[in-house]
Amino acid sequence: MNRIYDFTLSLFAGVCGLLLIASVAVMLGFLVGQGGSVLGLKLIFGSTDFREIIDIILLRQVVINALWPALIGTFLLVFTALITALPLGLGVGVYLAEYAGKPAKVFFSLIFDLLAGVPSIVIGLFGFSVTIYLHSHFSDLMPCLLISGMSLALLVLPYLVRTTQSALEELPSALRVTSFALGAEKSSIILLVLLPQALPGIFSGIVLAIGRAAEDTAVIMLTGVVASAGIPRSIFDNYEALPFYIYHTASQFSNQHELQQGIGAALVLLIICTLLFTGAGLLRKKATHHFLYHSK
Amino acid sequence: MINRSGSIFSGHTFLLLLTAGCGLLILAVLGFMVFLGRPLFTADFFNLFMSSVWAPDQHLFGILPFVCGTLAIVILSLLIAFPLSLGNAVLINLLLPQLPAKFLYRIVKLMTGIPTVIYGFVGISLLVPFLREWSASGSGMSLLSAALLLALLISPTMILVFVESFTAIPQPHLNAVAALGGNVRHKLIYTLLPGAKNGIMTGLLLAAGRALGDTMIALMVAGNATAMPESLFASVRTLTAHIALVMAADFDSTEFRTIFICGIILYLGTLILTLTLRVFNRNGSKADLERGLS
Amino acid sequence: MIPGRVVEIENLSFYYGAQRVLNNLSCGFAGHSICAVTGPSGSGKSTLLTTINRLWEEVDGARVEGVVKVLLDNMEIDLHESKIRLAQLRRKVGMVFQIPNPLPMSIYKNLTLPLRMAGIKNRDQQRQRVERVLQDAFLWPEVKMRLQSDARLLSGGQQQRLCIARAMILEPEILLLDEPTSSLDEGAVSEIENLLLNLKERCSLIMVSHDLEQVARIADSSVELVAGSLV
Numbered sequence: 001m002n003r004i005y006d007f008t009l010s011l012f013a014g015v016c017g018l019l020l021i022a023s024v025a026v027m028l029g030f031l032v033g034q035g036g037s038v039l040g041l042k043l044i045f046g047s048t049d050f051r052e053i054i055d056i057i058l059l060r061q062v063v064i065n066a067l068w069p070a071l072i073g074t075f076l077l078v079f080t081a082l083i084t085a086l087p088l089g090l091g092v093g094v095y096l097a098e099y100a101g102k103p104a105k106v107f108f109s110l111i112f113d114l115l116a117g118v119p120s121i122v123i124g125l126f127g128f129s130v131t132i133y134l135h136s137h138f139s140d141l142m143p144c145l146l147i148s149g150m151s152l153a154l155l156v157l158p159y160l161v162r163t164t165q166s167a168l169e170e171l172p173s174a175l176r177v178t179s180f181a182l183g184a185e186k187s188s189i190i191l192l193v194l195l196p197q198a199l200p201g202i203f204s205g206i207v208l209a210i211g212r213a214a215e216d217t218a219v220i221m222l223t224g225v226v227a228s229a230g231i232p233r234s235i236f237d238n239y240e241a242l243p244f245y246i247y248h249t250a251s252q253f254s255n256q257h258e259l260q261q262g263i264g265a266a267l268v269l270l271i272i273c274t275l276l277f278t279g280a281g282l283l284r285k286k287a288t289h290h291f292l293y294h295s296k
Numbered sequence: 297m298i299n300r301s302g303s304i305f306s307g308h309t310f311l312l313l314l315t316a317g318c319g320l321l322i323l324a325v326l327g328f329m330v331f332l333g334r335p336l337f338t339a340d341f342f343n344l345f346m347s348s349v350w351a352p353d354q355h356l357f358g359i360l361p362f363v364c365g366t367l368a369i370v371i372l373s374l375l376i377a378f379p380l381s382l383g384n385a386v387l388i389n390l391l392l393p394q395l396p397a398k399f400l401y402r403i404v405k406l407m408t409g410i411p412t413v414i415y416g417f418v419g420i421s422l423l424v425p426f427l428r429e430w431s432a433s434g435s436g437m438s439l440l441s442a443a444l445l446l447a448l449l450i451s452p453t454m455i456l457v458f459v460e461s462f463t464a465i466p467q468p469h470l471n472a473v474a475a476l477g478g479n480v481r482h483k484l485i486y487t488l489l490p491g492a493k494n495g496i497m498t499g500l501l502l503a504a505g506r507a508l509g510d511t512m513i514a515l516m517v518a519g520n521a522t523a524m525p526e527s528l529f530a531s532v533r534t535l536t537a538h539i540a541l542v543m544a545a546d547f548d549s550t551e552f553r554t555i556f557i558c559g560i561i562l563y564l565g566t567l568i569l570t571l572t573l574r575v576f577n578r579n580g581s582k583a584d585l586e587r588g589l590s
Numbered sequence: 591m592i593p594g595r596v597v598e599i600e601n602l603s604f605y606y607g608a609q610r611v612l613n614n615l616s617c618g619f620a621g622h623s624i625c626a627v628t629g630p631s632g633s634g635k636s637t638l639l640t641t642i643n644r645l646w647e648e649v650d651g652a653r654v655e656g657v658v659k660v661l662l663d664n665m666e667i668d669l670h671e672s673k674i675r676l677a678q679l680r681r682k683v684g685m686v687f688q689i690p691n692p693l694p695m696s697i698y699k700n701l702t703l704p705l706r707m708a709g710i711k712n713r714d715q716q717r718q719r720v721e722r723v724l725q726d727a728f729l730w731p732e733v734k735m736r737l738q739s740d741a742r743l744l745s746g747g748q749q750q751r752l753c754i755a756r757a758m759i760l761e762p763e764i765l766l767l768d769e770p771t772s773s774l775d776e777g778a779v780s781e782i783e784n785l786l787l788n789l790k791e792r793c794s795l796i797m798v799s800h801d802l803e804q805v806a807r808i809a810d811s812s813v814e815l816v817a818g819s820l821v
Contacts, residue, residue, distance in 0.1 A: 013391055115325075118509070122329075158438075222543055245412045251516065269411055
């Protein structure tokens with residue numbers, strides 16, 4: 001009897017493992033099988049002629065039916081979100097790790113955990129309705145790159161806060177005592193000793209935040225992304241983005257070519273996200289080393 | 297004495313204000329939805345909006361079908377993902393030799409990096425047609441297809457939390473069971489599962505939160521019909537998808553304002569999950585940070 | 591304050607929570623000499639040191655009663671009354687710990703850190719001071735070619751000399767040493783002892799030690815603590 005139980009357990013676990021791996025294999029197989037062949041310069045620029053590509057990059061030529069504007073849009077989005085969220089995330093993380101008393105810590109941790117869990121569509125709704133509210137009462141503001149970037153900043157803020165906070169809290173307390181004995185003010189200990197030591201953790205938070213901002217679709221859907229806008233001329237413009245391109249293609253495609261473009265876009269986004277993850281490990285090691293050992 | 301300040305920012309007060317500001321912003325997300333939705337909060341609120349018919353052209357604005365659609369998708373995806381995740385965690389912690397276990401773990405971590413919209417895209421291209429053939433009715437966009445995909449999306453989070461909490465069980469406890477002649481099944485029943493009770497709850501709650509908050513999968517493969525969910529193969533609409541779909545409506549219409557009710561329900565649902573999570577997981581799980589690109 | 595002394599302690603009691611570590615203790619330490627504090631472990635020697643640079647304030651649940659006065663820049667300062675900033679005090683009262691504690695950064699950065707934290711940003715001045723304290727600590731020839739390497743890769747004795755150099759870089763008037771040689775081997779010990787004898791001209795040294803032979807070798811005076819009281 002017992003042996004049957006044991007066998008059933010192993011069988012069950014094995015089947016679970018196979019199911020999981022098979023699902024991933026089918027997904028990746030489908031994307032690579034169907035989209036691998038379109039991956040290339042044509043997918044991104046709509047052309048393989050180098051002169052045309054240079055014109056496109058220099059904004060002298062408009063791209064049609066290619067991923068370039070969506071790629072640029074996603075890049076600008078991530079950039080806007082990060083420069084907004086990074087100072088806030090670092091500041092809050094430092095406050096929670098180094099200054100906050102126990103009650104403040106418990107309260108704010110809960111608040112930021114809540115933010116981490118709030119559905120991204122709700123964040124998008126917030127960004128959208130604030131914009132519309134401002135539009136009807138004060139200014140001509142419309143959903144645009146800036147609004148999306150700032151909404152995404154709110155979305156990724158908890159990742160930055162939490163990684164900064166835990167990176168600081170995990171540092172050995174000897175670092176603090178030694179620095180205090182050297183006659184350091186608290187703020188200079190934080191800036192000169194603790195933050196540089198916590199860089200690897202902070203880096204991983206930044207990478208998480210980039211990945212999260214690059215792949216989110218729900219927030220930007222509500223705050224200004226459109227299917228075809230070309231390269232935005234300013235941060236108050238509409239824009240294209242990779243994840244929205246994928247979503248739009250999946251629901252609207254009318255022929256095989258468009259579907260292939262969509263699969264290609266999915267592959268590109270997947271590659272970006274995977275590279276971010278694997279590249280981050282190397283990058284953060286190197287950056288920390290540089291910061292601590294090269295003084296000039 | 298040297299009388300110059302080494303401090304670069306004035307420290308405590310500035311950071312406190314910054315943190316309080318960010319905290320207020322988070323509360324403002326709820327506050328703003330309540331503020332904009334306030335014309336709906338009348339004595340008739342429950343009759344009007346908690347009814348089961350959504351037909352704006354007949355002035356029927358019941359969002360109950362979407363609440364039920366959300367609950368159905370969340371519960372069903374958890375029912376599928378929980379055993380799947382437990383099986384994989386047992387495989388990684390107990391059954392597989394080191395190398396394959398590491399391989400499987402890598403795959404799971406890789407999965408956390410796959411963007412949601414890609415799950416949706418592959419779902420619409422492969423799973424939906426497959427289910428359409430198989431059920432021989434409807435479009436294939438259904439409660440079941442969304443729940444299956446969502447299960448795949450939330451499993452990695454659960455597996456990582458489970459593995460983390462299984463690993464935290466002290467080896468001597470496992471050795472004790474082994475020394476008494478216990479096998480894998482005994483280790484699981486007598487040490488891992490009881491010892492990792494909190495971790496298992498944490499994993500479940502985190503996964504529930506992600507399933508609740510997902511928009512893209514439901515929007516892309518659940519069909520978005522406005523009726524109450526009646527079977528596994530019924531087309532359903534979630535609260536999140538409803539927000540995305542009604543966006544196009546006139547900003548001042550009652551139809552549009554219902555999305556604030558949906559938003560408030562989602563926000564409060566998240567709040568309840570977050571508070572419950574606190575009970576089981578005081579210090580925050582590492583795997584929670586690793587869930588990465590959700 | 592008695593002439594010639596740089597630290598004067600009166601009726602000092604120290605508590606960790608409910609536990610009393612120092613018991614109504616009065617003593618003084620002379621300037622430009624090595625004053626040793628001896629006694630069995632757990633008698634409160636290290637705690638006594640931390641009352642002089644107020645490092646005890648970084649410990650949760652610690653409490654002090656009594657008077658501690660130090661002479662800095664020829665001014666008598668009552669540590670518990672005056673408004674002197676902690677960071678300033680600790681720049682004037684340096685400290686070296688029992689276990690060498692180089693920070694996880696390069697040798698050069700370890701030494702310039704106190705300078706940067708004190709607002710001395712001039713690169714040339716930093717370089718000069720680094721070379722001088724390393725010369726003083728007999729460390730210059732050994733590390734001048736590897737200033738950018740990790741300080742934790744040095745040997746134990748080198749690490750401790752680096753920490754002494756680091757403590758000296760802001761030219762403190764008082765240097766507190768908490769069993770500075772107890773974690774080192776014999777060769778390293780005698781190097782450090784020579785170093786300390788040389789430092790007497792620059793500042794006043796207060797050293798905790800449980801090694802009575804060492805005290806006889808280098809200390810000019812000594813007090814003995816047992817269970818928080820002077821003997």
